[in-house]
Amino acid sequence: MEASDVQTSRNTSWQRRSREHVWHPCTQSIRLEAVPPLPMARGEGVWLFDHDGRAYLDATSSWWVNLFGHANPAINAALKAQLDTLPHVMLAGCTHAPAIELAERLSALTGHALGHCFFASDGASAVEIALKMSVHAWRNAGFERKRRFVALRHGYHGETLGALHVTDVPVFREAYESLLGRAFTAPSPDARGALPGEGAAEVAARQAAALDALLAEHRDSIAAVIVEPLVQCAAGMAMHDPDYVRRVRAACDRHGVHLIADEIAVGCGRTGSFFACEQAGIWPDFLCLSKGISGGYLPLALTMTREAIHRAFVDDDLARSFLHSHSYTGNALACRAALATLDLFQGDEVLTRNRARAARMHAGLEDRLRTALAGGRVNHLRQHGMISAFDVVDPGARFAERFHLAAREQGLLMRPIGATVYLMPPYVISDADIDRLTEGTVATLNALDAGETGGRRNVALA
Numbered sequence: 025m026e027a028s029d030v031q032t033s034r035n036t037s038w039q040r041r042s043r044e045h046v047w048h049p050c051t052q053s054i055r056l057e058a059v060p061p062l063p064m065a066r067g068e069g070v071w072l073f074d075h076d077g078r079a080y081l082d083a084t085s086s087w088w089v090n091l092f093g094h095a096n097p098a099i100n101a102a103l104k105a106q107l108d109t110l111p112h113v114m115l116a117g118c119t120h121a122p123a124i125e126l127a128e129r130l131s132a133l134t135g136h137a138l139g140h141c142f143f144a145s146d147g148a149s150a151v152e153i154a155l156k157m158s159v160h161a162w163r164n165a166g167f168e169r170k171r172r173f174v175a176l177r178h179g180y181h182g183e184t185l186g187a188l189h190v191t192d193v194p195v196f197r198e199a200y201e202s203l204l205g206r207a208f209t210a211p212s213p214d215a216r217g218a219l220p221g222e223g224a225a226e227v228a229a230r231q232a233a234a235l236d237a238l239l240a241e242h243r244d245s246i247a248a249v250i251v252e253p254l255v256q257c258a259a260g261m262a263m264h265d266p267d268y269v270r271r272v273r274a275a276c277d278r279h280g281v282h283l284i285a286d287e288i289a290v291g292c293g294r295t296g297s298f299f300a301c302e303q304a305g306i307w308p309d310f311l312c313l314s315k316g317i318s319g320g321y322l323p324l325a326l327t328m329t330r331e332a333i334h335r336a337f338v339d340d341d342l343a344r345s346f347l348h349s350h351s352y353t354g355n356a357l358a359c360r361a362a363l364a365t366l367d368l369f370q371g372d373e374v375l376t377r378n379r380a381r382a383a384r385m386h387a388g389l390e391d392r393l394r395t396a397l398a399g400g401r402v403n404h405l406r407q408h409g410m411i412s413a414f415d416v417v418d419p420g421a422r423f424a425e426r427f428h429l430a431a432r433e434q435g436l437l438m439r440p441i442g443a444t445v446y447l448m449p450p451y452v453i454s455d456a457d458i459d460r461l462t463e464g465t466v467a468t469l470n471a472l473d474a475g476e477t478g479g480r481r482n483v484a485l486a
Contacts, residue, residue, distance in 0.1 A: 038063030067094025090320030102364035122359035143354035147288035147314035148182025150325035180258030213264035232271035248282035253300035260444035261413035269304035292316035296409030324358035388462030434464035
């Protein structure tokens with residue numbers, strides 16, 4: 025048996041064992057035979073490698089978390105040093121330098137508008153913390169009726185019950201509807217919903233006015249509005265004008281309602297500024313971070329909030345305190361990874377360089393999709409920072425699955441959302457790899473159109 029046959033057998037063995045014992049997220053188990061999970065052996069930069077040595081460009085940053093590439097030397101070194109001192113200690117009754125330093129540095133990035141950080145382990149938890157804090161703060165202030173929320177149409181904020189309460193994606197909600205609270209739903213500012221003669225700014229103004237009317241009618245019962253600033257990612261990378269966020273902030277102030285900014289996917293530089301809210305020139309009352317904050321290394325989330333809200337819980341009465349916890353709250357290793365990630369932002373002019381990377385990515389797609397755009401095969405080519413996306417017209421059955429498999433043959437790891445194809449690579453991607461990504465994306469689409477999805481074309485890199 026040749027070496028390549030042995031490696032292929034190892035791949036097959038890992039796939040079989042994974043199917044038998046691992047319950048994969050966002051996956052129909054019945055489809056695992058047709059779409060076997062890729063057994064990854066290692067990662068380096070923007071590349072992931074299977075047990076055959078085949079390379080796959082991580083075009084989704086491994087579900088939007090990996091900012092500076094796999095096995096980043098700087099983050100690796102920081103974690104190794106932390107591992108030798110303090111891997112973890114409970115944050116109830118104890119504290120440690122990584123958590124303190126991370127909270128201080130993030131607060132400074134908001135100009136200290138958001139001065140307090142509550143740590144958690146995942147994005148849904150960060151959202152639930154913000155929801156609970158909002159209702160509890162209003163209750164402590166004597167407004168016990170203010171316990172409902174406003175979420176946006178097609179918004180996504182997580183899949184635990186509290187976060188699902190403000191998520192408007194039917195495939196995630198329907199089975200659990202009887203367990204969920206009743207949130208108000210406001211129309212999405214998605215620029216794709218423009219009426220004749222409208223641009224993104226006009227859509228933002230129209231939909232913000234609808235939200236304002238909803239708040240005016242129900243202000244006595246509404247605790248907070250939750251939004252994903254600039255991009256509703258799970259809605260198919262639905263992008264909107266920053267003016268929408270400005271208008272929502274003003275409406276919340278006018279009607280006495282908290283604003284929660286869910287920046288779990290769109291923060292940490294993904295939309296072009298470190299915090300997406302910066303592009304609107306506002307700060308929310310709560311800001312949720314996760315995903316990229318630890319550089320794609322360890323689970324970490326946090327909810328940032330204002331001094332006035334923190335002060336509402338400072339009381340001798342136990343019932344007025346915010347009693348919420350996670351066993352791994354403020355894990356020292358995860359916080360150290362986040363600090364190393366912030367160091368990379370500070371030292372490498374990342375946001376400036378990302379503007380050039382984003383422009384090249386968008387121009388490459390625009391050029392290579394020119395015929396498909398003109399012929400109506402795809403539409404709504406759009407971009408915010410390091411997120412580029414387009415929609416496929418009449419995609420056919422199981423489009424996302426078929427595209428994913430065909431992209432593997434191009435050496436790309438991609439996962440469309442419905443009919444939306446998106447590119448969200450790590451920030452360390454080179455010009456050559458940007459070109460490879462855009463060429464491979466369009467080649468994948470062309471292969472699907474031609475029915476040519478057999479035969480591997482991805483390469484093994486040293």
